[in-house]
Amino acid sequence: MTARIDMLRLHDLEPTIEEFREAVVAGLGSTPKTLPCKFFYDAEGSRLFDAICELPEYYPTRTELAILRRHAGEMADEIGPDAGIVEFGSGAGIKIRLLLAALERPAAYVPVDISREHMLAAAQDLAAEFPGLRIAPVCADYTRTFALPALPGAHPQSMVGFFPGSTIGNFAPSEAVAFLARARRLLGRNALMLVGSDLPKDRETLEAAYDDAAGVTAAFNRNLLVRMQRELAAELDIDGFRHEARWCPVQRRVEMHLVSLSRQEIRVAGHRFAFERGETIHTENSHKYSLPEFRALAGRSGWLPARCWTDPEERFAVHLLRSG
Ligand SMILES: C[S@@+](CC[C@H](N)C(=O)[O-])C[C@H]1O[C@@H](n2cnc3c(N)ncnc32)[C@H](O)[C@@H]1O
Structure with missing residues (x-):
């Protein structure tokens, strides 16, 4: 053969752009704000994940x-x-x-x-x-x-x-x-x-694994914002958010967040989502x-x-x- x-x-059965839009509107409209991690993975997200695997x-x-x-x-x-x-x-x-x-x-x-x-x-x-x-x-x-x-x-x-x-x-x-x-x-x-x-x-090993010195995981996390801009014409400031990885011992998981550096808004799909300084979008959990x-x-x-x-x-x- x-x-x-x-x-x-x-x-x-690739998810449609409507599914992405609905997930973004629902996630940013919830308290606390979240986005599903499955949307990390467009072509660029997959490339960044492969680079993470080499870190x-x-x-x-x-x-x-x-x-x-x-x-x-x-x-x-x-x-x-x-x-x-x-x-x-x-x-x-x-x-x-x-x-x-x-x-x-x-x-x-x-x-x-x-x-x-x-x-x-x-x-x-x-x-x-x-x-x-x-x-x-x-x-x-x-x-x-x-x-x-x-x-x-x-x-x-x-x-x-x-x-x-x-x-x-x-x-x-x-x-x-x-x-x-x-x-x-x-x-x-x-x-x-x-x-x-x-x-x-230990916390140190876990947090470093999800927040590398070269900033590849940060780019992977921010790729969600890049996708929102490109695919949903979202109005947002990508540099207005920083990547954070936290070990949460009670839930026994590493959480990834995008932390707002100032009071700001994301406008997307006819909605406006207000952020306080320090407010986060919770983008991924990694349970251990x-x-x-x-x-x-x-x-x-x-x-x-x-x-x-x-x-x-x-x-x-x-x-x-x-x-x-
Ligand atoms: C953490 S990576 C692991 C990749 C690879 N299996 C490995 O072990 O290195 C997660 C993989 O699952 C895919 N993925 C994430 N969420 C998914 C979903 N909801 N449905 C299908 N594939 C998904 C991503 O595109 C990515 O290839």
């Missing part, structure tokens, strides 16, 4: 990659031959290469991402590296229900969800449970799921779960925690879940 991405089968302060990517390099063989043994892999938030598709290379005859790979062009470029590269693998990309918002594409010619023996990057931590715990339950329904009976989850650690906390969360969504791999310093964990 020749390597190919079945572009005609690209399942395109010395951003330990999660290299730690999870090291876990995968070391244990992909054991993960592949648990999964078995002829599996169909669905990756949620596939991004640049770096980590999946390690798993695909270890798997016996992977039957199909379905990357799912909100950032269409970035996902398609990654899928093209992957097709060149894994000739014979059927790749069926889906551009969708995984916080909503969507269907898996047909996989003609592929006959997966089992379906496996892959959700690396500690992206699970971007959900509130109740949303994470709802997401995992939806993924379990999507993957069907006898499914498995591998989930990368960051572990709690201990190993037992994550297992309890997975259990609440109906998955059975089966195995877990960590690095020697216990900075990051990759959990294997079974649908039961």
